[in-house]
Amino acid sequence: MSFSERYDPEEFRQNGHRLVDQLADYLLRLRQHSDEEKVLNYRSPDDSYRLMNELLDAPNQPDVTSLFEPFLRETIRMHHPAYLGHQTSVVAPLAALSELVGSVLDPGMGVFEQGNLGVVLERIITERLAALAGWPEGASGFLTSGGTLGNLTALLCARQVMAGGDVWKNGNGQQQLAFMASEQSHYSFDRAVRSMGLGENGLIKVPVDQHYRMKPEALEQCLREAQKRGTKVLGVVASSCTTATGSYDPIGPIADFCEANKLWLHVDGAHGACVLFSKKHRHLLAGIERADSFIVDFHKMLMTPKLVTALVFRNGQHSFETFAQKASYLWEQDEEQEWYNLGKRTYELTKSFMSIRVYALWKAYGPAVFEENVDRLYSLAQ
Ligand SMILES: Cc1ncc(COP(=O)(O)O)c(C=O)c1O
Structure with missing residues (x-):
C-alpha cells in the first residue's frame, strides 16, 4: 500500500460504512440480547497488558472491523441496560458521530x-x-x-x-x-x-x-x-x-x-x-x-x-x-x-x-x- 492510499477517500468511505455497521450491531445486540451479554468481560490488568502487546506484535491487521473488535469485546459497555455507575452517562450515538466529524x-x-x-x-x-x-x-x-x-x-x-x-x-x-x-x-x-x-x-x-x-x-x-x-x-x-x-x-x-x-x-x-x-x-x-x-x-x-x-x-x-x-x-x-x-x-x-x-x-x-x-x-x- 502506498503512503497516499492511507488518505484514500474511497477507502475511508468503505471502512466508515463497515465500522458504523459494526458499532450499530454492537449497540443493537446490547439492547436486544442483554441477558446474553455481560456489561464487562473482565480481564486482569496484567492479562490485558499481555493481550495488547500480543496484538500489537501480531501481523498488521488493516481490516477495520477486526481492528477494533477487541475493544468492543472487552471495554466496559455503557450502553448495556444493566450498566450502572462510573458517574458518566451514556453517549448519544449522534454525539459520537459528531466526534467523527470533529476528528x-x-x-x-x-x-x-x-x-x-x-x-x-x-x-x-x-x-x-x-x-x-x-x-x-x-x-x-x-x-x-x-x-x-x-x-x-x-x-x-x-x-x-x-x-x-x-x-x-x-x-x-x-x-x-x-x-x-x-x-x-x-x-x-x-x-x-x-x-x-x-x-x-x-x-x-x-x-x-x-x-x-x-x-x-x-x-x-x-x-x-x-x-x-x-x-x-x-x-x-x-x-x-x-x-x-x-x-x-x-x-x-x-x-x-x-x-x-x-x-x-x-x-x-x-x-x-x-x-x-x-x-x-x-x-x-x-x-x-x-x-x-x-x-x-x-x-x-x-x-x-x-x-x-x-x-x-x-x-x-x-x-x-x-x-x-x-x-x-x-x-x-x-x-x-x-x-x-x-x-x-x-x-x-x-x-x-x-x-x-x-x-x-x-x-x-x-x-x-x-x-x-x-x-x-x-x-x-x-
Ligand atoms: C464534582 C467533580 N468535580 C470535578 C471533577 C473532575 O472532572 P474530570 O474527571 O472531568 O476532570 C469530578 C469528576 O469526577 C467531579 O465529580
Whole structure:
C-alpha cells in the first residue's frame, strides 16, 4: 500500500460504512440480547497488558472491523441496560458521530484562524449556560478538557482577580493565599492549589452536615482562623454536587458569606450543574446566579463523549485576566482581548473540537434532550 492510499477517500468511505455497521450491531445486540451479554468481560490488568502487546506484535491487521473488535469485546459497555455507575452517562450515538466529524476536520481550537465556527460555538454555548444560570449579559466563557482543568482555570482566574496584585507576573508573594471548599469537595481543588504553589494550606476544608453538604455557618470560623494565621482567603468553592454522595452545597447562604466578605464564589457543577436544564431539579442550584464562575461537564450527565467541560464567568472580562501573557507567534495585537482567540484564556492551547459534540445534540434535539436525560437519571437514582 502506498503512503497516499492511507488518505484514500474511497477507502475511508468503505471502512466508515463497515465500522458504523459494526458499532450499530454492537449497540443493537446490547439492547436486544442483554441477558446474553455481560456489561464487562473482565480481564486482569496484567492479562490485558499481555493481550495488547500480543496484538500489537501480531501481523498488521488493516481490516477495520477486526481492528477494533477487541475493544468492543472487552471495554466496559455503557450502553448495556444493566450498566450502572462510573458517574458518566451514556453517549448519544449522534454525539459520537459528531466526534467523527470533529476528528476528520480536526481544527485546533486555540485560535480563530483554525477553529472559527467551533470557537464561536464555545462562546454561544457558554453564553446560553450563563443565561440558564440567571447571569446578566457580559457573562461568558469557553470549553476545556475536563472538570479538573476547568476547576484549576477558575481558581487561577479567581486568584489573579482577588489577590490584589499581579500574581501571574510576580508569583504568590509572602502571604499564604487560600480557597475554602467542603471536606467533600473534589480532589481537583487540592491538586489545583498545590499546582498554584499554595501548598496543602492553600485549601481550607469546611465541615459538612449529615448529608455531606457544606455547613455555611462554619465558614465564618474557618475564615477567622485563617486570618489569624495570616492567610488571605480569596474565595469559596460550592460543590454542586459532590462526587461521592451527590450532595449539593447550599449556594445561597454561601453566596451571602462571599458577598459579605468580598470573596470569589466558584461552583463546581462538573457533575450536578446539568440540572440547569431541568425544571424539576433546577432548585438544587438556587443561588448560582450570585456566583462568579461555574463549571459543568457535558461528558458526565449530558450525553457527549469525553471530554467537554464548560467554564463560565459571570463577568466574562475576568477570564481575560487569568493568563496575561504574550504569545506573539499566535496573536499580533496582544493588547486586544480578541475573545475569538481562545488560547489567550484557556490553559490549553490546542484542544479538540469539543463544541461540535454539544452543538450536534442541541441542534438536532434541542436542549430538552438534556432535561430528559437528567430527569431520567435522577429518577433512576431515587
Ligand atoms: C464534582 C467533580 N468535580 C470535578 C471533577 C473532575 O472532572 P474530570 O474527571 O472531568 O476532570 C469530578 C469528576 O469526577 C467531579 O465529580
